[in-house]
Structure formats: C-alpha cells, structure tokens
Amino acid sequence: MESVTDQPDLSTTAGKIADLRTRFQEAVVDAETAARTKQHAKGKLTARERIEMLVDPGSFVELDEYVRHRTSAFGMDKSRPYGDSVVTGTGTIHGRTVAVYAQDFSTFGGSLGEVAGDKIIKVMELALRSGIPIIGMLDSGGARIQEGVVALGKYGEIFRLNTAASGVIPQISIIMGPAAGGAVYSPALTDFVIMVDKTSQMFVTGPDVIKTVTGEDVGMEELGGAHTHNTRSGVAHYLADDEDDALDYARTLIGFLPDNNLAELPLYETPFEFETTDADRALNTVIPDSPNQPYDIHTVIDGIVDGADFLEVQPLFAPNIVIGFGRIEGRTVGIIANQPSQMAGTLNIDAGEKASRFVRFCDAFSVPIVTLVDVPGYLPGTDQEWTGVIRRGAKLLYAYAEATVPLVTVILRKAYGGAYIVMGSKQLGADINLAWPTAEIAVMGGQGAVNILYRGEIKRAEEAGEDVAA
Template structure:
C-alpha cells in the first residue's frame, strides 16, 4: 500500500464494511511482501518474530496497523508504506500481557521516522500506564535521514519514556539486526539487551565513518557485533545462538519478574525438603584445603536455591562475578556471587558495575538478593586505578547501601578488605549474614598480613638460614585462626551465624521466611547521586 491517492469514501454500511475488508487485504498483501523480502535475506519478518515470542495460540493485538509514513519528506518520492517500518501491540507471555514492538527492515531499512516513532511512544505510554513489561525487537538502520530533525525528536521522546519507565516496568531489547547511531541508546536504557550471534550489531559510529575520520580499519562484527557486546563491553546481557534462542531467553527472564514494581511476583509450586539432601552434603567438601585453589561457585548456587531454578545473566561479561535469577520455595530472587574460577573471584571495574546494576534492578522490582561471598579483594593494577576503580567500584557499595529488599549473605571462604564490605556485608545493611566454618574475614589474607606484621621476624629467619617458608605458613595459620576466624566475627556480631555448608539451602529458606514482611525505606529525597 504505497503511493495512494484519496478515494471517495463509501456512503452505505455495506460499502464501508467491504472497503474495510479491502484495506485489511491490502495490509495482508503488504505483510506478505515484507515477509518475502526478509526471507530472501534469511531473516524473519517483524510479525513472525512477534509470533515466535508470544504464547502459542494466544494471538497478538496489533495497534496502529493503519498508520502510514507521512510521505512528505525530502527524497522519499511520496512513498507512504503501511505501518511505517514498525509493528506494535499487545501479546501474552506466560499468560500475562506485554507490550511488543518489532521493527520492519523491509520498509525503509527499518529506519525511524515520525510516524514509526510516534507508534513506539504510544506503546511505551500504554505499557507505563497499564503496568506491563515492554519488549522491543530492533532491526533498524537508525533515524530516517529524509525526515531530518523530526526523526531525531522521536528518538528523544523514546529515550525519555525509557527513563521514566525504568524501575517501574521491566524493559527488554532484542537486537535482531543493526542498531546504529541514535538507535543504540534506547536499548542501553532498557533493563536487558539480548543480541543474536553473527546477526546483531550495535554501534554509535559505523566502520566507514571511523575509517574516514580516524583511518582505523575495523569490521562491523569486531566493532559492534553480538560477541563484542556480550564479552567486552557488557552492553548485551545474553548472546543468543539464533533468534528463537533470544526469544526463549527473554521469556525465561520474564518468568521471574513481576509485571511492574507494585505487582506481586510470579510464584511457582515448589516442594522443598528442610532435611539436608545428598546434593546439599556435597557442599561440605567443595572448598579445597588450599586457599589458593579455585572451585566453581555455580555448584554452590545450584545447591543453595530450588533445583534447576538458576538463570544466569551476562555470563560472558566479567565472569569473575556471577549474577542471575533463581527461586527459593518457588519465590523469585536475585543471586550475586564471586566466582573463584575466574581471576580468583576478585572485584574489578567490570564486575563492580555488572553487579551494581543487577542489585539496583532487583531492588527496584522487589526481588530479595542472595549474595555468596568468596572475594580476596579488588584487582590490583595501574589500569584499574587509572580507569577509575575508586569511583566505579563505589557503584556496588552504593547499590547495596540503598537496597531495601531482603538481603541475605553467605560467606563461603575469603572475605578480605574493602571487597568484603562491598559484597553485601552487614555494615551496608544486609539483613542476615552467615558464614561457613571455612570463611576468613579480615583486612587481608594471612600471607599478606604476615609480610607486614612479621617483617622483622622473617628477616631474622632469613639471616639465620632458617626455613622461611615454614615460618610464613605457621604465622599465616596463626593469623587466620586468631584474626580471620568466622567464630570471632560471630562473637562480635559482625555476622549472625556460622552454619554447616550443607545447611545453606535450608538457612536461606528460613531467612527468606523471616524477612517476608520486611519493611524499609530510604530518607526522603528526590534521588541520590550515584558515582556514575
């Protein structure tokens, strides 16, 4: 339906019904053409993507299907395609309403013009008023050049509504093609970005412009491909193998989330045992005897929450910290944990920002946070210091300190220095803090402390030709037992309890019950000033 000329309006009821049928047929024909164009490129159509995302057999209520491009812009030859490069409306996922828009690359390369932008804004306004999640499926070359500042203005309205919706309704972006220029900032403002391997690209400035301005040669995938943003930049929260995988992941995340910040959480039937299981008992031997030997924190998480309920977020970015959703007695929770297998579980800039954003998301939507701690400290190095680890690491401090949801922390092994404080400590407001007998809570580890506290004794032993390694080991052991013991921390009230590792799941269940009616609030303010 392009290049239409005004036609006389029918005057009888029958004629109007017939005219409506013709218009619907023309829309269907236009959709069939769009499908063929995308199919020729090995891609799904905008509507096909929506139907893959929503519950099977529930349909999709399209809104603004008769909206057309304004058709009065420079260089567009008066073309006025139906739907103007975006399909939007309301569907159901897990039996709950969601707002969905899907950009149509077959129309003006999916570019955003005034009409398309107005449609997305209308959907955002609906989702915010109705209190339902919103999902954007992006496949666009950016702003429509022919429409100039009008198109840019619509981006501004979209960004504003992204911001107003933040913390009120869950927002998702699924990148199924290019997202260039201004198109990248709306996904950046949403809660979760999912990219498809070898298909998605996101960049502010494309390879051609970069080469023209800087002389740098870089390919599209290297610059802004799905792997780049999932591994290096952290823009993407999940690297999907294909579009169905992307849609499945979004559906999986939605299963843990409320419709909005005031809605109840989805609850799932769960039969849990308050008697330690064989899997629980495996935790009693998971910590190696050597403090420097790693173990997989994912194994601890799996045995601390409902069986097979953990869904990881951003698994490829900053793998030294784990974040994700799980369930405890069928109730959704957020999980944050150091990963000793990666960089010894140290905190660095990327890990701090990754965890801070997740803490704030969980707090915004009322999800209790379970923190599993094995952290030897912040990663040392000039690159970290010069890139701003002080300011950027403070984001995690800020996030935990302002959280008012139930906070449950379990220390499995190391909890050293400032990193111990940052990881959901009692001092930041955590409600229930527990430690395993293997935990070590101190300003630093035994070896580091010995080098400072017993420098003279070690020097004297070296001068006498004594076994310095044995002396170091003895002094480090004494330090750990006398200063870093979890029982000393419990004696002083720094932690609430010391538990057997095999009791972790049960202790978390009981802690969740105890905090089920928690009420907390922050001092009245317009907003805080997080160290961005």
C-alpha cells in the same frame, strides 16, 4: 485496474466492512508475504513472526496497523505502506500481559520516521499507564533521512520514556539487526539487552566514519557485534545463538520479573523438601580443602535454587562475578556471587559495575538478593587504578547500602579486606549473614598478615639464613 463499481459502497455498513477487509489484506497479509520474501532470504524472521514467537499463541493484538507516513519529500509520497516500519501491540507471556514493538526492516530498512516513532511512543506510554513490561525488537538503519529532524527528534521522546519507565516497568531490548547512531541509546536505557550472534550490531559511529577520522580499520562485527558487546563492552546481557534463542531467553526472563515496581513477584508452585537430601549434602564437598584451589560457583548456585534453574545475566562479561535470577521456594531471588574459577574471584571495575547495576534493578523491583561471597580482594594493577577503580568500584558499595530489599549474604570461603565490605556485608546493611564452615573473614589473608605483623622477625630470620618459607 478496478472499475468504479468494484469499489465498496462506503455509505453502507457492508461496504465499510468490505473496505476494512481490503485494507487488512494490504496492511497485514500482503505486507507479511512481501516481508517474508525479503527477510527469509537473509536468514531472518519478519517483525510479526518475531512477535508471534515471543508471545503466547494467538495473544497478540496489533495497534495502529493502518497508519501511514505523511512525507512527500524525495518521492516518499509514492510509497506509503500501512503500518510504516514498525509493528506494535500487546500480547501475553506465560499468561501475563506485555507490550511489544518490532521494527520491520523490510519497510524502509526499519528506519524511524515520524509515524513509526509515534507508534513506539504510544505503545511505551500504554505500557507505563498499564504497569506492564515492554519488549522492543530493534532492526533498523536509524533515523529516516528523508524526514529530517522531525524523525530524529522522535528518538529524544523515546529516550525520555525509557528514562521515565526505568525502575517502574521492566524494559527488555532484543537487537535483531543493525542499531546505529542515536538508535543505540534506547537499548542502553533499558534493563536488559539481548543480541543475536552474527546478525546484530550496535555502534555510535560506523566503521567507515572511524576509518576516515582515526585511520582505524575495523569491521562491523569486531566494532559492535554481539560477541563484542557481550564480552568486551558489557552493553549486552545475553549472546543468543539465533533469533529463536533470543526470544526464548526473553520469555524466560519475563517469568522471573514482576509486571511493575508495585506488583508482587510471580510465585510458582515448586516441589521442595525441608529435609536434607543427597543433593544438599553434596554441597559439603564443593569448597576445596586448599584455600587457593578454584571451583565453579555455579555448583553452589544450582544447589540452592529450585530445580537448579538459574538464569544467568551477562555470563560472558566480567566472568569473575556471576549474577542472575533463580527461585527459592517458588519466589524469584537475585543471585550475586564471586567466581573463584575466574581471576580467583577478585573484584575489578567491570565486575563492580556489572553487579551494582544488577543490585539496583533488584532493589527497584523488590527482588530479594542472595550474595555468595568468596573474594580475596580487589584486582591489583595500575590499569585498575588509572581507569577509576575507586570511583567506579564505589558503585557496588552504594548499591548495596541503599538497597531496601531483603539481603541475605553467605560467606563461602574468603572475605578479605575492602572487598568483603563491598560484597553485601553486615556493615552495609545485609539482613542476614551466614558463614559456611569454611568461611574466613579478615582484613587480609593469613600469609599477607604474617608478612606485615612479623616483618622484623622474618627479615632477621632471612639474614640468619633460616627457612622463612616454612
């Protein structure tokens, strides 16, 4: 136990500096040591380690590391750690300033209390005022029950700021652990959601509640794990193998995006040649001779972006359409392409919603869009009709029609029917429309058109026993 004489003399400058060093030791150094003991045992990084890996070395400036919660109910006054359950601040990625926050699961299970909520709100407001991207790392048990509605209400303020920032500054959420109940809606309001395989979960109601109410028996991973939200729900945009992979994807993503909706896109010096190369000529063999033979659209994308450097978004959800970012002559472009190797490249509800959200993001942040079209039409079926393909499919049409960014559309092979119109067509306002030598633009495929236009002749030929298939 320290004696009175061991306490720094706060009436002197030296004493005040010594007191600050003591608090820093407790708030950062000692807290980080304890956090590593807890987190590393679970195979997870601490909040500060995650931030240090995300931002450029030595660039992180922490905010509000000395604040403490003010709750005395339920014995909370006996534990008042500095910084509460979240680490906030600013740093740089590729030399550009970003705002960050990382929930600290080692403190109160990362739960959101009044002070933790205020810290997140403060750094979000700073990001909005400064016009810089914000990246949130979520690892939380939800609202802090001991603080009641005061804590719960902070989610509402965070959601309001997410909404205010939408289309103004890029918002990225990295789910590093659990996110349940109201906590899931902040990531849903952001532009990109990254989840870590087998360690992150998102759900509104947990397995126990579901079993009690509906009788369904489902585990946390199956209900709201990273794989589920990347392949089935479409909530997530990237499935990371581990935390390092998640943070690396976020850094790469920031490299393609502007700081805000009024800023210029980042420009990179990329060596490129105006002369035709062997790599360019290889594109001549990509499209198969048979109109029904599939091929991988990534081959085309890699052939037109700088250095075959393409960052795909939502690769596991609605794989019949491909979206992502690339660079052409050093400038960021958004790529949207039908994928003939998946469901023949047809459009369905999931593909339409996936692409429409991406178009609107690109439009908000002045990212030109290149659309690669090879679409035979919409996926037929009662399931699509009954689950709203008309209502939900119209979203992509609306997104293209309202877009004000440069739109370049390249028709590679099939462009049939209503799907042709929806895929960034000339009639929807595309600025430049190019046709690959193999392009076919029509109301429908040749076989279908013949069956309709010559229905009578075909029927008579069948009745006469002639070979109509020929």
